[in-house]
Amino acid sequence: MRKPSSATGWSSCWRTLSFTVCVLLLESLTCAAGTPKEGPFQLAFEVDAKDPRLCRVVVTAENVRFWASLIDADETQFQRVLSLKRESQTDQKLSAMLGKYQLRDNRLEFKPAFPLVRGNRYQATFDPAALKLATKIPDQRLQATHVIPLPDSKPPRVLSIYPSGNQLPANHLKFYIQFSEPMQQGDIFEHFSLFNKTQGQLVLRPFRHTELWSRDGKQLTLWFHPGRQKTGVNLNVELGAILNAGQEYELRISPKWAALSGHALGSEVRKTFQAVATDERQPEIHDWKLKSPVSGTRAPLICQLGEPLDFALLHSQLSVQTVNGNQIAGKIELEDAESVWKFTPDTAWQPGAYQLQVGTVLEDLAGNSLQQPFAVDLSKQQTASNRVGDSVTLPFEIK
Template identity: 25%
Template structure:
């Protein structure tokens, strides 16, 4: 019988180790990177039919697994080839054993290119931040490894002296679900006036001083790749912000009905950009959210509508909205006990009124 060959677009040859079936000159095993399937060619029609009728004779195992149990497979054919579709994706860079009855082959999947992570943005990114800044955010291009913050991230003064324990030491690091965005929380006890840590250790940041937040080049991704060079984020410390957020103090441009000019808010302070993106909504006259795109930074919020502005546009702001120092619409972060009162309703203001 002549040798049958099956060519799959973007398929990567993994091994040629299958022992030949009776009457077959050569059996080939390939991994198709495009579909994630394992392709076995070189079988005749009867052999393919027998295997499809007896799927228990076909198995695919992780080479390093102790169990002889096969992973879940779906069998099919493509031309003269047998196609093994695993239920779950195979791991790049791993070896697997393909078995057809008494015959086995080992396939080695090529490994993905491991990219070095990058620090893509940080917040606050203003040249000057409040002395009572509560949070610092770092966003990386790749999922990052846990358990390395203490050794790889530190705060230092302009002269290189490190600030002792500026961040709250939590058992669980504050990563987002993708392990790309890290929240560094300054110790609230050292920021809040009149409490023990503030009185004994002082605030982490001092008004008028310059600092650098340093992310070491040894900071690694979840796959073990290091950033490769220190990332240094300099900033100066301005006066503390200790008042509740007041939208009446913001500057809001008021676009005209029928136009598509973006709405721009200029804040009176450094805001928490993530909270600003989530908690400020634009509504039409019926209270329906207007579709559009929001972009934010520390000091501005910009909304570009998908359609021209309707006759009535209102801005709704959730009372949970905070600045970077933890002050909200409800109260300042340093509010005295029993002074907050009832939870306020969302703040609303009309941006475009009928007739504009």
């Protein structure tokens, strides 16, 4: 190349050189046939070596300038560029997973907010068009899938469903379902259905879509929608009650629902029951019958409740105390469809006066508590005579 004789010549030479570099860059991104080579972006999953549930999705760019539009981006903008979704086992459309986005030099990283679940398939999607680059690059989306292998363990089991009885009031409210291990949470209601055996059809929209789990993830409280079980409110009027007295039903749990381990239940779980007359009467503690044990033994204190009451509340709202308020340590057991409460002390009974303390939030199967019925007529003022405190007591003596 001939040496330029002026500043104008140097400027012209520099424009020519810059144009040549740009052409070479574009040619490096496109093959002779006009299709991408490896492309300016690479999409991959990076998995933690110690725990395969922990991973991040990474997009590596040829040039850090490609991320210019993401420097001050919010999560919505990031999701348009890079998203991670769990593939649904049904046709349900699932939303993108939440997590943390980060730019590191030429890498765009996404770390999910929660560990991935074994056995599930996840799909990451990168859309370069969402970057709105001025440089012409192939705008074809990149996708990558990832499956975490299942461990060598047994499938989960449903250990019990409460109420355990096979007759429930037509205004029944909730079930407690206990599992052998923690289950997958989020979008669980696709795995539940209620079948009316008498009519031979599914009951539409029976559940309240709120997940209530125990801390260990092994017990789920599954509610029928209260708006359909309470007479006179909108959903009850529009859709009707969920249960009809005299008809038979099945609560069904899908075999596809999996534990956190990734193993699915494998077989459908069913609880069959008959709906009986609605229950609008509050539990009456003064109708309970106590059978006191003998001192010097660890025989149980037995309380006949007169009707099935709420499984979980029978464990949390009843306690045995001395008359001075000192709580007695022991074990609670329920029998006869949760209509019998038994308490076995850790040490032998001593002679003296005791009391059974009962929290007044204790409910029956229809949500009627010691404090008030489930369906309250707000037009009628509650009087002092029908109000109760936070707890009531039943005295008994050990001889």
